[in-house]
Amino acid sequence: MAAKKKIGILIEGDFYEKEVFYYEHRFAEENYEVHWLTRLWGQSSLTFQGHEYKVPFEVRESFENISDEELRSYDAIIVPSAFVADRLRYTEDMNKLSPATVFVQRAFAEPTILKGIICHGMWVISSLPELVKGRPVVGHVNLIGDIRNMGAIYTDKDVVVDGDLVTARTGGHCHLFARKIIDMLAAGFPAAKS
Secondary structure, X not given: OOOOOEEEEEOOOOEOHHHHHHHHHHHXXXXXXXXXXXXXXXXXXXXXXXXXXOOEEXXXXXXXXXXXXXXXXXXXXXXXXOOHHHHHOOOOOOOOOXXXXXXXXXXXXXXXXXXXXXXXXXXXXXXXXXXXXXXXXXXXXXXXXXXXXXXXXXXXXXXXXXXXXXXXXXXXXXXXXXXXXXXXXXXXXXXXXO
């Protein structure tokens, strides 16, 4: 029996409930092992509220101390839509990247990890434009200027795939985004991963 696929999804407050709960149920249908990752600020858990309905969502896992070996055990790392990205890019020292940005940078350095960024999720990597420079991507229409300033190629499609990177337009496109990630993992992405 093949090992379960392992997906890490970053999370913070003001999440888009319809998107987050879609992933929670849709990836479970595929029997994927889903890990909700955040910055726990020294706590054993944090409870975040959704944006529209204020639905609580408890998180017990941090991305901050994940080793390189553990990171490589993930098949996909996803940055969701909405204000999650803005909150995750917070850093106490403006001369340093946020811990979430550093984590996603580490994921980008691993070609065997599928990276998924949807909607405003591009904000998490806005301080590292080299990650998407010259690559076709899509994001929320409000981020077209940001995407172009990062040197990426804005592509007017709901979902765009460029090798190990899947991007999607808005949280409302989460079903198309998840479908693409599921299809790519089912097809054996990446061929190099055992």
